[in-house]
Amino acid sequence: MYSTAQFERRQEKDMTKLELRNISKTFTLHNRDAIKVSGFSEVTFSVKRGELLALIGPSGVGKSSILKAIYRTYLTDSGSISFHRRDGSVVDLASCSESRILDLRKREIGFVTQFLKVLPRVTAIQAVAAPLIELGEMEKTSLFQAARLLELLGIREELFHISPLTFSGGEQQRVNIARGVIAPKELLLLDEPTASLDDQSSSRVLDLLLDLKRNGIAMIGIFHDKAKIGKVADTTYEITRTALTMPKAMRQEAA
Numbered sequence: 107m108y109s110t111a112q113f114e115r116r117q118e119k120d121m122t123k124l125e126l127r128n129i130s131k132t133f134t135l136h137n138r139d140a141i142k143v144s145g146f147s148e149v150t151f152s153v154k155r156g157e158l159l160a161l162i163g164p165s166g167v168g169k170s171s172i173l174k175a176i177y178r179t180y181l182t183d184s185g186s187i188s189f190h191r192r193d194g195s196v197v198d199l200a201s202c203s204e205s206r207i208l209d210l211r212k213r214e215i216g217f218v219t220q221f222l223k224v225l226p227r228v229t230a231i232q233a234v235a236a237p238l239i240e241l242g243e244m245e246k247t248s249l250f251q252a253a254r255l256l257e258l259l260g261i262r263e264e265l266f267h268i269s270p271l272t273f274s275g276g277e278q279q280r281v282n283i284a285r286g287v288i289a290p291k292e293l294l295l296l297d298e299p300t301a302s303l304d305d306q307s308s309s310r311v312l313d314l315l316l317d318l319k320r321n322g323i324a325m326i327g328i329f330h331d332k333a334k335i336g337k338v339a340d341t342t343y344e345i346t347r348t349a350l351t352m353p354k355a356m357r358q359e360a361a
C-alpha cells in the first residue's frame with residue numbers, strides 16, 4: 107500500500123519521458139590539428155509527459171547541440187539520456203544501437219528544425235503526409251490530415267499542391283512543423299520553431315504546441331522570445347558555459 111504522497115511521487119515519476127544526466131560534448135576537429143571545441147557540459151534535466159521545457163542561453167552555448175545529442179545526430183562524451191518509451195521500457199539514447207534510434211525517430215521522437223528538406227517536385231501536402239504514410243496509414247487519410255494541419259497553420263490552399271521549395275521562409279517553416287507533428291510522437295525536439303514567423307503565424311504554432319501538450323506530448327524547444335516562452339513553457343532550463351557551475355533550472359507557471 108502507498109501513502110498518498112508516495113503514490114503521487116510514483117505517478118509523477120511514471121510520467122517522466124526523458125532524463126538527461128550530466129551529458130557533455132566536446133567536438134574534435136580532426137581536419138584542423140584535432141582542435142577541441144566545447145559543445146556543452148554537465149547538462150542535467152528531465153521532461154515529463156505533456157510538459158514543454160524551454161532551453162535558453164547565449165548564442166553558441168550548445169542549445170542546438172543538446173537537441174542533436176538527444177536525437178543522436180551527435181554522440182555525447184559522457185552521461186546518459188534515458189527515454190521512457192510508449193511501452194514503458196527505458197532506453198539510453200546515448201548508447202543504444204543505430205537501428206533502435208532509427209526506429210525511435212520514426213515512431214516516438216520527432217525533430218522540427220528551422221529548415222525544410224524535401225525533394226523537388228514533392229508537393230507541400232505530400233511532404234506533410236509522408237511520415238504518416240510511412241507508418242502505414244492510408245494515403246487518403248494522411249493527405250486529409252496533412253491538409254487540416256496546413257490549414258491550421260495558415261498555409262493558403264492554393265499552395266497545397268506546389269513544391270514547398272518555392273515557398274517563403276515562414277511558409278517553409280510552417281510546412282516543416284506540420285510534417286514534424288503529423289505522426290503521433292512521444293517527444294518533440296523543436297529548434298526555434300517560430301524563428302522566421304510573423305506574430306499571427308507564431309500564434310498559430312504556439313496554439314498547436316499547447317494542443318500537443320494537452321495530448322501528453324513532451325517537448326523541448328529553443329525559443330529566444332520571452333513572451334513566447336511564457337505562453338507555452340512549463341519549465342525553463344538555462345545553459346551556462348562553464349563546466350564547473352551546475353546549470354540553473356527554474357520553474358515557472360505556464361501562462
Ligand SMILES: Nc1ncnc2c1ncn2[C@@H]1O[C@H](COP(=O)(O)OP(=O)(O)OP(=O)(O)O)[C@@H](O)[C@H]1O
Nearest residue numbers: 133143144145163164165166167168169170171172
Ligand atoms: N558539428 C560541429 N563541429 C564543430 N563544432 C560544432 C559543431 N556543432 C556545434 N559546434 C560548436 O558547438 C558550440 C555550440 O553550438 P550550438 O549550435 O549548439 O549553439 P547554440 O546555443 O544553439 O547557438 P545559437 O543560439 O547561436 O543557435 C559552438 O561553439 C559551435 O561552434
